[in-house]
Amino acid sequence: MTTHFTFHHALIKLNKMVLKMSAMAEDRVRKAATIIKTRDLELIQSLTNSDYEIDEMEMEVEEECLKILALHQPVASDLRFIIMVIKVNSEIERIADLAVNVAMRMQAILKSPHRVPTPYDYSGMAEKVITMLKMSIDAMTNRDVRLARQVFVLDDEVDAMRLDAYLKVKDMIRKYPEHPGQLINSYLIARHLERIGDRATNIAEEVIYLVEGEIVRCQ
Amino acid sequence: MMVPACHPIATTHFQTANRGISTMFMKLTSGPAGSTRQSTMEGTGFADSRQQEAGAVAQRQTVGESFVADPRMTARDVAVYYGDKCAIRSISIDVGCNEVLAMIGPSGCGKSTFLRCLNRMNDTVPGCRVTGEIRLDGEDIYAPSVDVVPLRARVGMVFQKPNPFPKSIFDNVAYGPKIHGLTRTKAELEEIVETSLSKAGLWEEVKDRLQEPGTGLSGGQQQRLCIARAIAVSPEVILMDEPCSALDPIATARIEDLIAELRLQYSIVIVTHAMQQASRVSQRTAYFHLGDLIEVGPTERVFTNPRHRLTEDYITGRFG
Structure with missing residues (x-):
């Protein structure tokens, strides 16, 4: 069989890198969910301190993509794969950042001298977001368009949860107008989780582009 | 879609x-x-990508858009036989007006054979038989009444290997216009020669030695001379069989620019192994495989999202 070994091995290596990075980001989102539940300060510290790992990996993946584009000029499915990786790479890096943001919001809430009741239980929302991310990564791993499309449905549910959190936080601000900072931080957790869901949806869209060659956007 | x-x-x-x-x-x-x-x-x-023999015939139905609204040339069910051997089978495709049609495929897939059918160059091959129908502006080019000499002026050809006449550079270009009676004066002839050589990106290099033999030029220059020779008789269609395979990147870029320029007046069919070239210069791309026309479509689509697995495998280097 005629194959361009250098080129195809470069693609295999890139595929490994992006899957490894995806798994790392998923792990960070799980840790963020644990932080919401346990309020573990050590875990917050560990999560914020390790963010550089994903940032470095993002650069490596981007460099690898540019190298492949410059040296091999891929076409067809290979081109779509590289385009997908470039876009997914950035989504994954942002997801990891958002996980850190969640941790930092929790840290701010924990450090606040004031105590107001927690306006919203984020555990369900966090679980749903983790499910979305896992589905997106699985869809990317297995080139599973059907699974990718299921992510779109969950995105609507997460958006509804974010709106629910917003309304609850608004009520709480009315009740406890002297502690807006803490409540705003609480709402921002919902916002960060929702954005993770959005970015998981973007990954699913890229999977559809890779497999079908169609540019789709979840409405 | x-x-x-x-x-x-x-x-x-x-x-x-x-x-x-x-x-x-x-x-x-x-x-x-x-x-x-x-x-x-x-x-x-x-x-x-290993091809499964079972179902191979079904796989080789042409997919995509073989036909255009304003064809310059039409080919229908064209098959070519060398003796008993069938080189290409049932090829149906249009060449549009003012378009560059790129034909790609592995060696021996029949793309050059098909190209040569378009101006009856296969007539010169002993034992070669062409069936089906090919029309230029609606006229059957295989009709007994058709004279191949004016046909080959209307459908010019540039070959893979440069083949200048054993004449001067000037005469190489002037020969076609002379025998087809395209000029009346020496000045007109000189103008055609200069224009053709300029368009082929050769004028600056040869303007001071037009009377030297064409065969004395370098390989790349010879090829550009042949392109100038084809242009000189103002063809309707230009067939190019790997025209840039002997040229350096700068000369290749010139020829590609020339192809883009010529497209405004003529139709061009180019056979190339350089897929980047096909994607750069053509509006439509046709993929041939083992004598079959597998896929035809807009170049942009063929190179981003081909519809047939064989096309995908070939252009991504997984063909085997």
């Missing part, structure tokens, strides 16, 4: 890679529970 799940390409994506040393199975820890995510994808995840 969506690619249906049963489409060969879609099917390819879901096949399991099974390619010896390059098959990569990846296990990634996913989450604290330690669940595993296993990827059977190889590289991009696209699967083994």
